[in-house]
Amino acid sequence: QVQLVESGGGLVQPGGSLRLSCAASGFTFSSYIMSWYRQAPGKEREGVSSISPSDGSTYYADSVKGRFTISRDNTKNTVYLQMNSLKPEDTAEYYCAAGEDWRLGPATLFPEYEYDYWGQGTQVTVSP
Numbered sequence: 001q002v003q004l005v006e007s008g009g010g011l012v013q014p015g016g017s018l019r020l021s022c023a024a025s026g027f028t029f030s031s032y033i034m035s036w037y038r039q040a041p042g043k044e045r046e047g048v049s050s051i052s053p054s055d056g057s058t059y060y061a062d063s064v065k066g067r068f069t070i071s072r073d074n075t076k077n078t079v080y081l082q083m084n085s086l087k088p089e090d091t092a093e094y095y096c097a098a099g100e101d102w103r104l105g106p107a108t109l110f111p112e113y114e115y116d117y118w119g120q121g122t123q124v125t126v127s128p
Helices: none
Strands: 003-007 010-012 018-025 032-039 046-051 058-060 068-073 078-083 092-100 122-126
Touching (some): 018 032, 018 122, 046 068, 058 068
Parallel strands (some): 010 122
Antiparallel strands (some): 046 058, 068 078
């Protein structure tokens, strides 16, 4: 049974930091590109960042570049998103997603339908 379980969300003040985690099970984690997406109230879901399984190459949306860092630990089947200098506009439900590396190619942000598995999300709220 495949599972992606996000954690680490919460309420933080502007300028603060949070670290999200996504624990994977039920598939070969080391063969999958892992990505983070987010969806703010009333908006479409948007890609945040991706990381390749082998060489650890990464990709970031312009809106988070320089503030967020994606990483993964293939021994723990977990992907992380370190979020620094948070802004109110970062408020959203954050989701992790997994897609097969051999099929998708170099890490980027793919259309949602390209991913095989999705987590249920963790809420991040940035507010004074």
